[in-house]
Amino acid sequence: MTPSLTEDGTLPAPAGNVIVVEESDMVDLFGVWDLVMVVSGVAWHLFTVVIFGWIVLRRHHFPPFRTRNLRLLGFMLACGILFWVCQVLTSLTTGRPNLPRAVCVLISPWLAYGLGLDLYMTILAYRLYLLYWLLVLRYPLRQSRRFYLFPILLGVPTALVLVSATASPRLVSTTHYPNPGNCVYSLMYSALCVVDVMIHIIVLLCLNYLCRHIEATYNDYRETTFGSIAFILLTIVAVNVFIWIGIGPPLYGYLFDREEYLAQFCVKLAADGLSCQGCHRRVDGSSSARLSYPPANPLHQHQYQRPTLPPGTGSYGETRPNDDNNSGQEDGRGTPGCSDSRTNGCRGGDDSLVEMAPTSRGITQQPADKNGHIEEWSLAHVAYHDDESNQLADKDYTGTSSAPHPPQHDRVIIE
Structure with missing residues (x-):
């Protein structure tokens, strides 16, 4: 018996507890x-x-x-x-x-x-x-x-x-x-x-x-024995291939390019909105792992915020706290609260430490133009650590910069 069509020319919905699977599913x-x-x-x-x-x-x-x-x-x-x-x-x-x-x-x-x-x-x-x-x-x-x-x-x-x-x-x-x-x-x-x-x-x-x-x-005893050995070897490969796929890349990075691999791992983890406890110090426990950025692959770069800054503010939107030498000032590179003598042009010397707080917000960066300049960038929820004053300020910074790269910091914490 052929079911009758509905007014729109389609088959009626089936009766009972029947699950209809669409082609898109x-x-x-x-x-x-x-x-x-x-x-x-x-x-x-x-x-x-x-x-x-x-x-x-x-x-x-x-x-x-x-x-x-x-x-x-x-x-x-x-x-x-x-x-x-x-x-x-x-x-x-x-x-x-x-x-x-x-x-x-x-x-x-x-x-x-x-x-x-x-x-x-x-x-x-x-x-x-x-x-x-x-x-x-x-x-x-x-x-x-x-x-x-x-x-x-x-x-x-x-x-x-x-x-x-x-x-x-x-x-x-x-x-x-x-x-x-x-x-x-x-x-x-x-x-x-x-x-x-x-x-x-x-x-x-x-x-x-x-x-x-x-x-x-x-004599098939010898030949079937060889077949059994081959079967066992294939079984060993089959049960170990997924284990080595999991530990192989981290092991290679740990042995040959430890800090670079750890930095890339932290960047990927932050891009997924996850935290990385332990990325703030090197594998040997001496200091923080270095972060290579911008990402080498343009596909890994995300869309970045393009904030509108109020007039009269620094390039970060606020001044760096606890800076007696240059509090509330801006240098030629658009970085607040620093002096050229201390940070070598305010590019984030060894006395600055960047910590990325909840990584659901993360660090975002806009691809550079043809001249290598980045028009606008946003560094969300940045905490600056001053080694001299041993104080930590937790703030939301946004801003613009005409530098070839956004302010670089040698040490990055992702937690």
Whole structure:
């Protein structure tokens, strides 16, 4: 039955507790790393398929190739590619709330694990079992029903997992079930898959051990051992890559360019409106970390306030407190409350210390013009610390400056 349209020509709103997902709500998560994953996987599998196809079509009569049972290896290659493709599809379809439950059941339980990973491991176990049956037990392959009992029993756990995942929405479902949504795989489904994979791994280890005394021609013990070592190494890389991504850049900055890295970190933290406790002193504890500014990347520069100053005020809007030498005066560079003899042109010598108070306001800076001059700038909530008077004044300063850069201060605190 086709529903009737409303007056504006659209479908009526569904009845009941149904969540309608607009097209704008779909999240496209395909990024640079997804592209790298897809391109590298396609390139590697294409290279393997080309080489394997050349061996099967042109060099299959070569005796060393014939002993490897190319048919089984071809099925294993197809299963491995299918498993990889399904994993990529699962990753790329995350955040797309328009998949029915049938697609979720087809992608992960059946294609990825049933016909992908589990069948790959079953074929590998079957090949080892074939060598064990012929070369260790010395049993004839023909007219022996016991030989086929092993692969059937090995496939029973996989069949149970597939049937359970297909029949039970508690194992595999969608976020808006029974309506389309994001695929949801329950913890019980993941546990069943892990148990099934562990059964295959235990069987492979046992068969690999039983075939250890086969002569060199058909000795897969050494070769499967190399495969196990490679699998372990890949696992080590997989579980450590995120750790080194997290600690790698800070470790490099700490060892080779400590103060510069700390200053850049403080600037980025302040741009996000966060505080940085401990940035006011160097790593060795001697003094404050230096701040390199303006930012090197124009994209990191933010829009700055363009304040209107009342007439008769200094370039900061107020005079520097507790300055007996030049209180309430302005020099040629537009910096209040300082003398050229003390600060070398009022560019913020070693006797001045700038502290950025609540960083939700932060330091802002306007990009320079073609002559390198900054017309207006704003330094919000600045506290000047005078080492001679040992006093701290907390004020909001805004102003203009025709200097090539806003007043530079050697030491910056972000807390």
